[in-house]
Amino acid sequence: AQSVTQLDSxxxxxxxxxxxxxxxxxxxxxxxxxxxxxxxxxxxQLLLKYLSGSTLVESINGFEAxxxxxxxxxxxxxxxxxxxxxxxxxxxxxxxxxxNKLTFxxxxxxxxxx
Amino acid sequence: xxxxxxxxxxxxxxxxQQVTLSxxxxxxxxxxxxxxxxxxxGLQFLFEYFSETQRNKGNFPGRFSGxxxxxxxxxxxxxxxxxxxxxxxLCASSPGQGTSPSEQFFGPGTRLTVL
Numbered sequence: 356a357q358s359v360t361q362l363d364s365x366x367x368x369x370x371x372x373x374x375x376x377x378x379x380x381x382x383x384x385x386x387x388x389x390x391x392x393x394x395x396x397x398x399x400q401l402l403l404k405y406l407s408g409s410t411l412v413e414s415i416n417g418f419e420a421x422x423x424x425x426x427x428x429x430x431x432x433x434x435x436x437x438x439x440x441x442x443x444x445x446x447x448x449x450x451x452x453x454x455n456k457l458t459f460x461x462x463x464x465x466x467x468x469x
Numbered sequence: 470x471x472x473x474x475x476x477x478x479x480x481x482x483x484x485x486q487q488v489t490l491s492x493x494x495x496x497x498x499x500x501x502x503x504x505x506x507x508x509x510x511g512l513q514f515l516f517e518y519f520s521e522t523q524r525n526k527g528n529f530p531g532r533f534s535g536x537x538x539x540x541x542x543x544x545x546x547x548x549x550x551x552x553x554x555x556x557x558x559l560c561a562s563s564p565g566q567g568t569s570p571s572e573q574f575f576g577p578g579t580r581l582t583v584l
Contacts (some may be wrong), residue, residue, distance in 0.1 A: 391575075396474070398559055398575035445512060455563055455573055456504050456525040459512035 356384040356449045361460035369468055376431040378420075378446030385437055388429040389447040389457065390420055399445065405429065417469045441467045471495070473562050473576035478527075481582045487548040490579045494541050494562030500524070501543040502573065503535060507558040515558075518543055555583045 362377045380386060387406050391399040403414040410422040420431045429446060446460040474493045482488050496500050502525075503515040514527040518537035535545040541562075547554055557580050561573040 370494045396577075400575070401572055404572070419487075436495070445514075454525050455500055455517050455571065456514050456527070457502075457504075457512075457563070457573070458514065459504075461511045 357384075357386060357450055357458045359446050359448050360419075360461035361446055361463050363463050364461065365464045366468045367468060368425065368436055371435045373434050374436050376444050378429045378431065378460060380427050380429065380446070381461065382448060382450060384428075386448045387451065388420075388422060388451070388457050389452065390418070390429070390431050391445045391447060391459075393443045393445065393462075395442075402431070402432065402444070408456045411461055436465070437469050438469065440465060446462075449450040473560055473574050475558075475560050475576040475579050477510045477579060478577065479580045479582075480519050481584060482550050483584050484550055484552060486550050487546060488550060488581060489546045490558055490560075490581070492543045492560030492562075492576060493547075494543070494560075495574055498562040498564055498574075499541055500563045500571075500573075501537055501541065501554055502561045503543070503545050503564075504559045504561065505529075506559055506578070507553075507555070512559075515545065554581065556581060 358381045358431040360379045368374045389404045390402040392402050403412045405422045413419045418433045443462045445462045474580045476491045501539045502517040502518045507511045517525040520538045532548045557578040559578045563571045563573045
């Protein structure tokens with residue numbers, strides 16, 4: 356079975372400051388990794404994913420995450436946040452060959468303040 | 470393309486009743502997954518349907534069931550509702566051609582309140 360740990364339930368940060376949201380996973384088999392974002396009263400949106408290849412993946416809105424197999428981590432980073440980045444962020448894992456079953460972490464609420 | 474639609478958006482039921490939630494995936498998508506989101510348990514996988522067959526199942530009691538129709542629309546049913554079933558139920562669709570995960574597109578969810 357797979358599990359995901361998001362170490363921070365809430366992360367407050369000032370606008371234009373950098374941020375890192377931490378995610379660690381546990382699995383006995385190869386996995387794919389995802390970050391989803393959820394804005395208030397909305398469903399989840401895929402932010403970025405790691406399936407294979409380059410361990411550094413980027414999203415179109417400036418977020419990036421790096422897959423670190425030895426540390427079983429997939430931390431999400433952004434060098435300069437904007438007020439509109441305020442949302443809840445979920446890290447998720449899916450085992451290879453496991454279809455679309457996602458195991459989610461408990462989420463990190465990112466609050467960007469002026 | 471239209472996104473994933475879920476109906477109804479809000480629902481209030483009483484304990485012991487049953488409920489059916491509906492999900493219409495993005496046109497052309499054949500995989501539909503369901504998730505339950507609660508403040509206490511977070512996001513939990515319920516089941517996935519692909520081409521009318523259940524492909525994956527989470528650890529939920531048999532009161533939770535689902536099905537998928539030939540047009541890929543899916544329904545989930547919860548019988549004998551309990552207070553703890555109050556949650557946001559999210560549906561996600563994807564092309565789902567193989568066993569490797571493809572990008573899933575989530576609907577806005579159905580907010581179920583059990584009184």
